Each structure stands twice: as C-alpha cells, then as structure tokens.
Amino acid sequence: MKILHTADWHIGKTINGQSLIEDQKFILSKLFDAIKEHQPDIVVISGDLYDLHHPNKEAMVVLEDALSTINLELNTPVIAISGNHDGKERLNYGERWFEKTGLKIITGYDQLFEPIKVNDVNIYVMPYFTPADIRHVFEVKDIHTHQEATEFIVNKMKEVINEDETNILIGHLFVAGGESTDSERPLSIGTIETVSAQTFDIFDAVLLGHLHHPFAIQSDYIFYSGTPMQYSFSEANQAKGYRLFDFGHKSFKQSFIPIEPRRAFQVIQASYEDVIHEKLDIKHRDDYFHFKLSDMDHVTDPLMKIRSIYPNTLQISRQDYEVANDEIDVDVHTLTDLEIIESFYDHVTGEPLEGIKKEKIIALLENDLNKGAQE
Amino acid sequence: MKILHTADWHIGKTINGQSLIEDQKFILSKLFDAIKEHQPDIVVISGDLYDLHHPNKEAMVVLEDALSTINLELNTPVIAISGNHDGKERLNYGERWFEKTGLKIITGYDQLFEPIKVNDVNIYVMPYFTPADIRHVFEVKDIHTHQEATEFIVNKMKEVINEDETNILIGHLFVAGGESTDSERPLSIGTIETVSAQTFDIFDAVLLGHLHHPFAIQSDYIFYSGTPMQYSFSEANQAKGYRLFDFGHKSFKQSFIPIEPRRAFQVIQASYEDVIHEKLDIKHRDDYFHFKLSDMDHVTDPLMKIRSIYPNTLQISRQDYEVANDEIDVDVHTLTDLEIIESFYDHVTGEPLEGIKKEKIIALLENDLNKGAQE
Numbered sequence: 001m002k003i004l005h006t007a008d009w010h011i012g013k014t015i016n017g018q019s020l021i022e023d024q025k026f027i028l029s030k031l032f033d034a035i036k037e038h039q040p041d042i043v044v045i046s047g048d049l050y051d052l053h054h055p056n057k058e059a060m061v062v063l064e065d066a067l068s069t070i071n072l073e074l075n076t077p078v079i080a081i082s083g084n085h086d087g088k089e090r091l092n093y094g095e096r097w098f099e100k101t102g103l104k105i106i107t108g109y110d111q112l113f114e115p116i117k118v119n120d121v122n123i124y125v126m127p128y129f130t131p132a133d134i135r136h137v138f139e140v141k142d143i144h145t146h147q148e149a150t151e152f153i154v155n156k157m158k159e160v161i162n163e164d165e166t167n168i169l170i171g172h173l174f175v176a177g178g179e180s181t182d183s184e185r186p187l188s189i190g191t192i193e194t195v196s197a198q199t200f201d202i203f204d205a206v207l208l209g210h211l212h213h214p215f216a217i218q219s220d221y222i223f224y225s226g227t228p229m230q231y232s233f234s235e236a237n238q239a240k241g242y243r244l245f246d247f248g249h250k251s252f253k254q255s256f257i258p259i260e261p262r263r264a265f266q267v268i269q270a271s272y273e274d275v276i277h278e279k280l281d282i283k284h285r286d287d288y289f290h291f292k293l294s295d296m297d298h299v300t301d302p303l304m305k306i307r308s309i310y311p312n313t314l315q316i317s318r319q320d321y322e323v324a325n326d327e328i329d330v331d332v333h334t335l336t337d338l339e340i341i342e343s344f345y346d347h348v349t350g351e352p353l354e355g356i357k358k359e360k361i362i363a364l365l366e367n368d369l370n371k372g373a374q375e
Numbered sequence: 376m377k378i379l380h381t382a383d384w385h386i387g388k389t390i391n392g393q394s395l396i397e398d399q400k401f402i403l404s405k406l407f408d409a410i411k412e413h414q415p416d417i418v419v420i421s422g423d424l425y426d427l428h429h430p431n432k433e434a435m436v437v438l439e440d441a442l443s444t445i446n447l448e449l450n451t452p453v454i455a456i457s458g459n460h461d462g463k464e465r466l467n468y469g470e471r472w473f474e475k476t477g478l479k480i481i482t483g484y485d486q487l488f489e490p491i492k493v494n495d496v497n498i499y500v501m502p503y504f505t506p507a508d509i510r511h512v513f514e515v516k517d518i519h520t521h522q523e524a525t526e527f528i529v530n531k532m533k534e535v536i537n538e539d540e541t542n543i544l545i546g547h548l549f550v551a552g553g554e555s556t557d558s559e560r561p562l563s564i565g566t567i568e569t570v571s572a573q574t575f576d577i578f579d580a581v582l583l584g585h586l587h588h589p590f591a592i593q594s595d596y597i598f599y600s601g602t603p604m605q606y607s608f609s610e611a612n613q614a615k616g617y618r619l620f621d622f623g624h625k626s627f628k629q630s631f632i633p634i635e636p637r638r639a640f641q642v643i644q645a646s647y648e649d650v651i652h653e654k655l656d657i658k659h660r661d662d663y664f665h666f667k668l669s670d671m672d673h674v675t676d677p678l679m680k681i682r683s684i685y686p687n688t689l690q691i692s693r694q695d696y697e698v699a700n701d702e703i704d705v706d707v708h709t710l711t712d713l714e715i716i717e718s719f720y721d722h723v724t725g726e727p728l729e730g731i732k733k734e735k736i737i738a739l740l741e742n743d744l745n746k747g748a749q750e
Contacts, residue, residue, distance in 0.1 A: 057464040057465070060464050061464055064468055064471070068471045072472070089432040089435050089436055090432070093439055093469060094439065094468060094472060096439070096443045096447055097447070097469060097472040097473050097475070097476060097478070098469070098472050100472070100475065101475065103472070
C-alpha cells in the first residue's frame with residue numbers, strides 16, 4: 001500500500017509582505033506530477049494546509065484547485081488533518097460531499113478511535129489539538145501539557161487497536177528532540193508543546209506535520225514530510241519535498257524525495273559594496289534573499305538599490321549592528337548619558353565612538369535633548 | 376416539474392448586536408419540512424445565502440448543514456446563485472464535489488448561456504453582478520446601470536434560448552416597481568439599481584431574490600420568494616415563507632406558502648408606563664420588539680427595564696422626540712441662544728420649555744458654555 005506523505009502547505013503565506021502564492025501553485029504542480037508518477041493508493045496531508053484560520057479568497061481557490069486536482073482529476077483518495085494554522089470549520093467546509101469521492105478532511109474528534117482502513121492498513125488520525133481542547137471535549141481535568149493530552153488520546157486508541165495489523169498514525173505535533181525553524185508558530189506561552197517519541201510506540205509508522213524540516217527527528221518509525229518548499233530564511237539550504245511509503249504487513253519502506261522550488265530562499269552574508277557591484281556568485285537573481293550586509297554606515301535606502309538587482313530580496317540586516325547575545329555591563333546610575341552611549345556604541349560596533357559621530361552625539365545631548373527637558 | 380423557491384436566507388445576520396442564528400436554524404427546519412411534504416424536483420435559492428462576504432464559523436456550519444440536509448439527506452437537487460451579500464469564492468467553495476450530488480452553487484459567468492435542464496424545463500441562472508463586473512468580464516464599455524448590464528446578458532441569452540420550450544430565469548436583482556425594506560443593502564451611490572420587468576419577457580417565469588417582500592412586485596411571471604423570516608422592523612407584519620411552482624409546457628401554477636417564525640418582529644407604539652405596567656395586549660413576550668414610546672421624560676435606562684419584561688427588545692425610540700419632516704423656521708442670527716433652544720424644544724415636543732428644564736438650560740448657557748468660551 002503506497003502513501004505519498006506531505007504536510008504544512010501553508011497556502012496563503014506571506015513573508016515580509018511578499019505573497020508566496022505563485023511559488024505555492026508551482027510546488028503543488030510538482031506534487032501533482034509526483035502523484036502521477038508514483039500512483040500512490042492515498043495522499044496524506046498532515047496538517048497546516050492553510051497558513052491562516054481566515055484564509056483569503058486566493059488561498060481558498062488554490063487549496064480547492066489542489067484538492068480537486070488530486071482527488072477528482074487524478075482520482076486519488078486523500079486523508080488530510082487540521083494543523084494549528086487551520087481554522088477547523090473553514091478547512092472542512094463541504095466534507096460531507098468530499099468524502100463521497102474519498103477526500104477526507106478530519107478536523108474533529110469523532111473519528112479518533114475509528115481508524116480508516118486502506119487496503120490492509122489501519123490509519124489513525126489525530127488533528128492538532130491543545131490540552132484545553134482535550135479537557136473540554138472529553139470532560140477531563142489534569143491535562144495541561146501536549147504530552148498528557150496526546151497520551152490520553154493514544155491510550156484510548158490502544159483500547160481499539162489490533163496490534164497484529166499494520167497501524168499508522170497521522171498527526172500534527174512536535175515530537176521531543178525535533179528541530180524547529182522560524183516559520184512554525186511560536187510556542188504558546190506556558191505550554192510545553194513537545195511529545196515524547198515513545199508515546200507512539202504502538203504504531204508501525206507515524207506520519208507527521210508541524211515541524212518544517214523533513215529530517216527534524218531521527219527515528220525509524222516517526223517521520224516528518226517537511227514543508228514542500230522553504231518558508232523562512234532559517235530553512236535556507238533545507239531539502240524540501242515529500243515522502244513515499246510502501247507498506248507491507250507490519251513493515252514498510254520509505255524515502256524522502258526532494259523537489260526543486262520556483263525560487264530558493266538564500267541568506268547571503270557580504271559587504272554592501274560587493275552586492276551592489278555584483279561581485280557575488282549568485283546564479284538565480286530571482287531567488288528570495290536575506291542579505292546580511294556589512295559596511296553600510298553611509299547607505300540610505302539599501303533595499304531599493306539591492307532590489308534593482310535582486311528583485312525578490314525580502315530582508316536586509318546590517319551586519320555591523322548585529323548585537324551579540326552577551327549583555328552590556330553598564331551602571332546607568334553612575335555614568336553620564338554620553339558614557340552610556342559610548343559604551344553601547346562600542347558594544348554593538350566593536351569600535352570606539354569618536355570624531356564627527358561623537359560630536360554629533362554631544363550636540364544632540366546638549367542642545368536638543370536638554371532643551372526638550374526644560375520645556 | 377415542481378420547484379420550491381426560496382431566497383435571501385442571510386445566514387449569520389445580526390440586528391443591533393442580536394444574533395438571529397437560532398431563528399435561522401428554526402426557519403430552515405421549517406423549510407426542510409416543506410421539502411419533505413411537497414417533494415419538489417428541485418430547490419431554487421435566489422441569492423444572499425449568507426449575510427456577509429466573510430461569514431463567521433457558526434454561519435458556515437449552519438449553511439453547510441442546511442445544504443447537506445436538503446441535498447444529501449432529502450436527496451433534492453439544488454440550484455443556488457450568489458447575491459450581493461455573498462462572497463463568491465466562499466459561497467461556492469467545494470462546488471466541484473457538490474455538483475456530483477446535484478447541488479449547483481453558481482457564482483460566476485461560465486454558465487450564463489448554458490441553461491440547466493431539469494426535466495423539460497431550461498433554467499437560466501444569473502448570479503448578482505454590478506455594471507462594473509459586466510464591463511470587466513465581457514470587456515465592454517458603455518454599461519453603467521443595472522438595466523444596461525442585465526439587458527446585455529439577457530440579449531446574449533436570447534441568442535441561445537429556444538422559445539418553444541419552457542424557460543425560467545433565476546436572478547438576484549431589483550425589478551423596477553418593487554417595494555424595498557430597511558434590510559436590503561442600501562443602493563450604491565450613483566448607481567440606478569432597478570431593472571424593468573419587460574427586460575425578462577422572453578422567460579416563462581423569473582424566480583428572484585433581493586427584495587425581501589414576497590409580493591414586492593405584482594406580475595404574472597416575475598416572483599420574489601421573499602426572505603423566509605423577518606429581517607427588520609420594516610418587515611413587521613409581512614408574510615414570510617416560500618413559493619411553490621408546478622411547471623407544465625409553457626405554463627405553470629404557483630403559490631406563496633407562509634411559515635411561522637420562532638419569533639416575530641413587532642413594532643409597538645405605546646406610552647412607557649403602559650409597557651412597564653404590562654397594559655398592552657402582547658401574546659409572545661419573546662418576540663423581537665421595537666418599542667416607540669412616549670412619556671419618557673424622566674426615564675433612565677429604559678432598555679434594561681423593558682428587557683426585564685420583553686427580553687428580546689431590540690430597539691427603543693423616544694416617540695416624544697420624533698422630529699417631523701417639516702423644517703423649523705428660526706432665524707439663528709437674530710435670536711438668542713435660549714430662544715433658539717426654546718424654539719427647538721417646542722418643535723420636537725409640542726410643548727413650551729418651562730420650569731426646572733428651562734432653569735437648567737439657562738444655567739447651562741450662563742455657566743458652562745460661556746465659561747468654556749472664555750478659556
């Protein structure tokens with residue numbers, strides 16, 4: 001039984017105001033090609049189909065097109081679950097019609113303990129939930145962590161599972177030890193989000209979404225597909241693609257298959273002058289760039305200038321001013337204003353404050369700031 | 376061929392902060408009963424299924440439930456079009472699956488000139504559009520009114536229509552001479568929204584939405600179903616329900632069938648004291664009330680007091696201060712401030728300003744207002 005496993009499409013995502021929708025359409029077309037090539041029995045999408053609970057019109061059209069291409073044109077059954085980015089009601093709107101053609105979008109709790117049988121394989125589905133969701137839905141107390149919530153559900157799955165058969169779990173969660181990137185939603189304050197790998201040891205395979213790195217966890221039965229494309233500069237150089245599983249009885253083979261994006265995310269560390277004078281070895285000017293630049297003291301409006309060469313530059317950082325993580329040891333009560341500023345300048349630039357810069361600061365302190373204080 | 380015709384559900388509508396969703400669920404259950412009873416070949420919904428382009432989760436669940444009850448449980452085909460309140464992409468999300476079970480939700484222009492054949496009847500569909508939509512989609516100039524836009528479309532329909540067969544049009548528009556209420560969206564500024572009845576004379580019957588009154592137009596071939604329930608106090612005492620059509624060859628019978636709401640909208644004109652002392656003959660205290668009250672000079676927080684008796688009071692107007700439409704003939708240049716206020720008070724209350732009220736006004740003018748002017 002062949003499964004094509006993907007997750008975290010984040011349809012509708014923007015980065016620094018740049019819509020990625022054309023990149024997403026492109027990468028989805030690559031997924032369609034993969035489905036045509038590998039002819040899986042089923043496509044699994046492990047959550048975060050949308051980037052927002054309230055997707056815009058364009059995102060809805062792209063998702064509907066993708067699901068209808070896979071399910072109606074390529075005649076491939078689909079099991080998708082909701083992730084933390086998906087609005088449940090919006091994601092599964094129409095489900096009663098979808099399921100007639102084998103498109104299952106699962107966002108609720110009705111089907112947790114009734115696995116979906118595909119050939120001889122039992123597929124358990126676990127849409128994203130919070131500890132509070134589980135407390136509320138199952139009317140239980142004392143569930144405060146994702147570990148406790150997930151264990152609660154898995155323990156109830158254990159009551160129905162037939163361990164002589166092949167059992168798969170589809171989930172959207174953070175397995176302990178997994179490696180995260182900037183583009184997953186920040187952890188809820190005060191909530192421990194990780195779930196231990198051992199929690200899932202009754203399953204033959206666990207096909208996950210949530211973490212964006214396809215190798216976020218090293219395990220012989222727990223797998224992330226990763227995002228189909230890069231979604232932040234911390235994912236630059238990460239392989240992106242999908243996984244293929246081939247299940248036999250209590251056994252399987254799997255592989256990660258990379259796909260090339262329309263535009264890669266690249267982080268370039270260089271001097272401003274080298275970038276502007278095109279001294280860098282950059283093959284695809286249309287890629288998405290984050291330039292970390294030095295020697296920018298006298299540069300104004302660098303983004304406009306750099307975009308005239310690299311139009312999809314999304315971010316520029318002034319490397320000069322990148323503050324180290326150590327703290328400044330300054331006693332603000334005993335030092336003068338000028339001494340505090342000198343200390344700060346030295347800390348972030350590694351150079352003493354002197355010459356015209358120091359004069360400007362002194363003038364500023366004496367004239368403008370003090371004048372303000374007298375009014 | 377039997378059609379049950381309804382329109383303008385406005386799922387998700389609120390009035391003065393009061394959600395009507397429970398009333399809407401109730402009235403939809405009555406529509407389900409009607410479908411079970413009359414067993415129509417098709418249900419027609421002539422636009423404005425939602426009240427808002429961005430319906431909330433609850434509204435989406437109610438609409439999905441209603442459509443699945445009619446289409447999947449009662450096995451009844453449905454043709455719905457978008458109205459001016461519907462967001463096209465949200466309303467027809469899932470359409471490629473819906474149409475497999477005979478649920479057609481038409482929001483675009485692809486099907487305008489390809490009528491849907493149901494038994495021997497050709498059903499033409501015309502979702503709501505603006506003149507600008509038509510200019511844009513059909514790349515034509517010189518279309519500036521709804522009359523011109525609708526004529527343009529109907530003229531193209533004329534090219535394909537077979538007048539020997541029975542032809543129906545489903546639309547969402549304002550037929551000239553129709554009677555409007557407060558709860559239709561205000562007309563666009565500068566746009567003449569009405570379309571003449573003659574525009575539709577090639578059709579055997581026109582089943583419309585948009586106007587909320589089921590008898591908004593007197594015609595032997597153009598019909599509004601009206602809203603299934605009252606949606607404003609200007610619709611108090613309006614019959615609400617649905618229409619049943621029975622089509623033969625180039626002929627039909629039709630009737631309007633009223634349904635009782637969970638709560639009626641009532642406008643009550645009375646003195647505040649009579650309301651508070653329950654001297655009125657009001658049968659259903661749970662109805663939605665707009666009280667137009669007199670004798671409220673000394674009343675504070677009347678809404679709270681009245682709601683303790685009539686909990687679903689949505690609106691209170693002070694009848695005393697209802698200003699007549701005639702103008703006050705006062706020369707503000709020659710009168711004193713006090714004289715202007717006396718004149719205004721007399722105009723709106725029909726009584727002279729005197730006693731404690733006059734003293735208060737004088738004190739206000741002398742102390743507070745003049746003091747403010749000196750600072």
